[in-house]
Amino acid sequence: MFTGIIEAVGEIVSLERRSGDVRLQVRSAGMSWDDVALGDSIATNGVCLTAVALPGDGYVADVSLETLSLTCVGNWKPGTRVNLEKALMPQSRLGGHIVSGHVDGMGEVIAREADARSEHFVIRAPKELAKYIAHKGSITVDGTSLTVNRVNGCDFDLNIVPHSLQQTIIGDYQPGTKLNLEVDVIARYLERLLLGDKAAESGGKASMTESFLAENGYLK
Known part of the structure; x- marks a missing residue:
């Protein structure tokens, strides 16, 4: 989880295509990496990525096809500037709001x-x-x-x-x-809760529409 309060701006060092997905390296001299371990999450322009290598001045991560399809990662190139935030710790201030790092x-x-x-x-x-x-x-x-x-x-x-x-x-x-x-x-969870039993329907038919709200008494 994250707060949406940016800690530093970094830049993309490299992007390498690997069997359809991407391995990228991010560098930032403006953020301390001493407390980052392999497997930690780093929000990079809001995308939660997992550190698979730590060269000392940044991190390396693999980006899946799912993430490439939903985000701007595919548009990045060496030199692209990115917002960085390390994962929220229990003692941290929640200065922004609850951010999952799962781009919609x-x-x-x-x-x-x-x-x-x-x-x-x-x-x-x-x-x-x-x-x-x-x-x-x-x-x-x-x-x-x-x-x-x-x-x-x-x-x-x-x-x-x-x-x-x-x-x-x-x-x-x-x-x-x-x-x-x-x-x-x-907002996402509220929609799911309002759907009630219809949320369990398969085939993607359950959705929050104006007609659904009217039929279930949420609109007059």
Whole structure:
């Protein structure tokens, strides 16, 4: 588990294709690696990856086909900057929100403009994720815990303060930038609970729709 509070910015050193999946190496001089052991989890742009080697200034991880299909990892190349966070420890402060590191899908920056000393961004989420994004709710963007300021269909707004712009890769974002999105875990579990017995139906037929909510008394 993670908090969405970025510890350092690193960069991709190498990506090696191996029988369809990828082995990558990440380096960061801005983060201490003394307390990281083989098998530990590192959130890299919000993707939970397992350290399989520790060269001293970063880590090496294998990325599965499933992860490549759901995230922006396939777009990375040597020199790509990434947000890094080590896994949450019991004594750590939960400064952001509960983040699993399991990316739900990819979004895209639609607009960026200055807003006093902050920057205002409009992000477009995939249609299937829009229902989980709420006004003043939490969302993880490339591993960073952020507050949603406005929602309009599949688009949501973020206001990023100077500190976050400097300490993460968000300052690099421009219209067209692809990014990893993880919705609030509570929203995902709530949907599953509301489905009740229908959640056990096979074939992917059970889903939270307006008609389902009306039929089960959640809407009037």
